[in-house]
Amino acid sequence: MSNVNFDPLVPGETADSLQPSEQEDSTFAEMLASFEQQHADQASAETVNGTIVSVQPENILVDIGRKIEGSLPIAKWRETETGDPAVGATIAVSVGPRNEEGYYELSTIKVERPKDWSGLQRAFAEKRNISGLVAEQVKGGFRVDVGVRAFLPASRSGVREMADMAGLIGQEIECRITKLDVEKEDVVVDRRVVLEEQEAQKRQQTFSELREGAVVRGKDRNVMDFGAFVDVGGIDGLLHVVDMSYSRIGKASDVVKPGDELEVKILKIDPKSRKISLGLKQLQEDPWSVAARTIHTGARVSGTIQRLTDFGAFVELLPGVDGLIHLSELSWDKRVRKPGDLLKIGERVDAIVLQINPSERRISLGYKQALGDPWDEVPKKYPVGATIEGPVTNLTQFGAFIDLGDGIEGMVHVSDITNEKRIDHPREKLSKGQPVKAVVLEADREKRRIRLGMKQLEPTTVDHYISEHQTGQTVSGRLIEVKGDRAKVQLGEGVIGTCHLKPISEEAGAGSRQKPADVSSMSVMLAAKWKQGEATERTQEAARAGQVRSFRIAGLDPAKKLIELELAS
Numbered sequence: 001m002s003n004v005n006f007d008p009l010v011p012g013e014t015a016d017s018l019q020p021s022e023q024e025d026s027t028f029a030e031m032l033a034s035f036e037q038q039h040a041d042q043a044s045a046e047t048v049n050g051t052i053v054s055v056q057p058e059n060i061l062v063d064i065g066r067k068i069e070g071s072l073p074i075a076k077w078r079e080t081e082t083g084d085p086a087v088g089a090t091i092a093v094s095v096g097p098r099n100e101e102g103y104y105e106l107s108t109i110k111v112e113r114p115k116d117w118s119g120l121q122r123a124f125a126e127k128r129n130i131s132g133l134v135a136e137q138v139k140g141g142f143r144v145d146v147g148v149r150a151f152l153p154a155s156r157s158g159v160r161e162m163a164d165m166a167g168l169i170g171q172e173i174e175c176r177i178t179k180l181d182v183e184k185e186d187v188v189v190d191r192r193v194v195l196e197e198q199e200a201q202k203r204q205q206t207f208s209e210l211r212e213g214a215v216v217r218g219k220d221r222n223v224m225d226f227g228a229f230v231d232v233g234g235i236d237g238l239l240h241v242v243d244m245s246y247s248r249i250g251k252a253s254d255v256v257k258p259g260d261e262l263e264v265k266i267l268k269i270d271p272k273s274r275k276i277s278l279g280l281k282q283l284q285e286d287p288w289s290v291a292a293r294t295i296h297t298g299a300r301v302s303g304t305i306q307r308l309t310d311f312g313a314f315v316e317l318l319p320g321v322d323g324l325i326h327l328s329e330l331s332w333d334k335r336v337r338k339p340g341d342l343l344k345i346g347e348r349v350d351a352i353v354l355q356i357n358p359s360e361r362r363i364s365l366g367y368k369q370a371l372g373d374p375w376d377e378v379p380k381k382y383p384v385g386a387t388i389e390g391p392v393t394n395l396t397q398f399g400a401f402i403d404l405g406d407g408i409e410g411m412v413h414v415s416d417i418t419n420e421k422r423i424d425h426p427r428e429k430l431s432k433g434q435p436v437k438a439v440v441l442e443a444d445r446e447k448r449r450i451r452l453g454m455k456q457l458e459p460t461t462v463d464h465y466i467s468e469h470q471t472g473q474t475v476s477g478r479l480i481e482v483k484g485d486r487a488k489v490q491l492g493e494g495v496i497g498t499c500h501l502k503p504i505s506e507e508a509g510a511g512s513r514q515k516p517a518d519v520s521s522m523s524v525m526l527a528a529k530w531k532q533g534e535a536t537e538r539t540q541e542a543a544r545a546g547q548v549r550s551f552r553i554a555g556l557d558p559a560k561k562l563i564e565l566e567l568a569s
Helices: 020-043 074-080 117-125 162-168 192-209 287-294 374-381 461-468 504-514 519-532 534-539
Strands: 047-055 059-063 070-073 090-098 104-107 129-138 141-145 149-153 172-181 186-190 215-223 227-231 236-240 261-270 275-279 300-308 312-318 321-326 348-357 362-366 387-395 399-405 408-413 435-444 449-453 474-483 486-492 495-500 548-557 562-567
Touching: 059 074, 070 074, 070 090, 104 172, 117 129, 117 172, 129 149, 129 162, 149 172, 172 192, 186 192, 215 236, 236 261, 287 312, 287 321, 300 321, 321 348, 374 408, 387 408, 399 435, 408 435, 461 486, 461 495, 461 562, 474 495, 495 548
Parallel strands: 070 104, 149 186, 236 275, 321 362, 408 449, 495 562
Antiparallel strands: 047 059, 047 090, 059 070, 090 104, 129 141, 129 172, 141 149, 172 186, 215 227, 215 261, 227 236, 261 275, 300 312, 300 348, 312 321, 348 362, 387 399, 387 435, 399 408, 435 449, 474 486, 474 548, 486 495, 548 562
């Protein structure tokens, strides 16, 4: 029912002197005023049981058995009650005057107001709470009706902000007498101590009801860089920044702000210190469970560089799931000294999953593998016998390493560096950075090894011999090995040729068939034999190792360093 202003009777007028309509209006006004006055007087001390009929965001409407409902602020409900208000529930309330909206102002105070001075003395002695109606604001505090006039200091009113002081006027409060002088009729009350005790009791009750693992609703009360303090039923719990999100965050304010209502999980309760640890990310699925289902060894993945360290780079693959690219997996080129030489924070990269261990929350990634393995092209690019050129990158006791590009190095063994003389260390002939030419002696992709030789490109005595002789030229040499119709001939120091031998019987038979024996020519043959001496005998003599014979060069192959010979006639 809305408020209606009625004009009172003018002095000297009677109800009979008014017109019928005026009489009816006047009578109704008098009745309503009397009714409201009667209930206003009763409201100053009356406590009734009401039924909740509606729950609104800021107020609860309660049926108190009158034509107009009462309004109870939600904040008042939470001062004395636990849990949320429910429609149909019964609640004991104190009834105050009507507010601007026409509803009776209600409070949940359940203490009585003393009826006389003896009642005040008992309440003071027993330190018992009493109820009172805040009548007005005065200098330094408030005047409160507790059966007699009492003073409530502003500092003990429980109101923190000066702007909120006026809102206390007309409210039924619960307080405690801190000073009582009957003779001077001086009474001082304290509301703050009552509120603090109620809050402590409420916190204790709430604390006893909390359980680890439970999910509760709370309100973010304060935010610091390291976390947020969340009010869960009057008790502050710490929501640490590491428990806000599985993703890496810099500070708590990136996720929450004061006043936010959150659903959090109780992680730990310490009864001794009364500390409560809360978690927000624990209400979500563990991203490592997702990673175990979706990320597999050998898969190509994409992520963002989150951190760079001396030993590698961390890549975020999923919120809360980081993989590590170790320094050794950044490039096929071993000269990379730190991840920052190739990558930067915030950069999105592709990588290959080398290993995943969800139980240990580890994923090993390879960056260079995503770029392609240059060793796949080694058999085609560096076949055996191919000539390469590159700078010397490193010298060791056993050999020198040559840079072939794309992070591939070949090794020249110390014994393959030169033909000139035996050396003990590669630095006797080479230095770092020196460009050299070499021939590929071996290329093993599986072992990732390329063996090179430098001396194989140096001119040898065979090269010099071939360059100084021609096919058809007659030379002398020593037979060093005879096997069947093939023989090895030493033509000089380090120069070996191969000779094809013709059987003597074939040579003799061929001669007899070509020309019949002529007795008259015997003298000529004997003369020739005498002139040629032992050389003629040796021509017809079977070839054997150790002989020095004359040979005709049948063929020269500089590329293969081959010399083909045949016996000179």
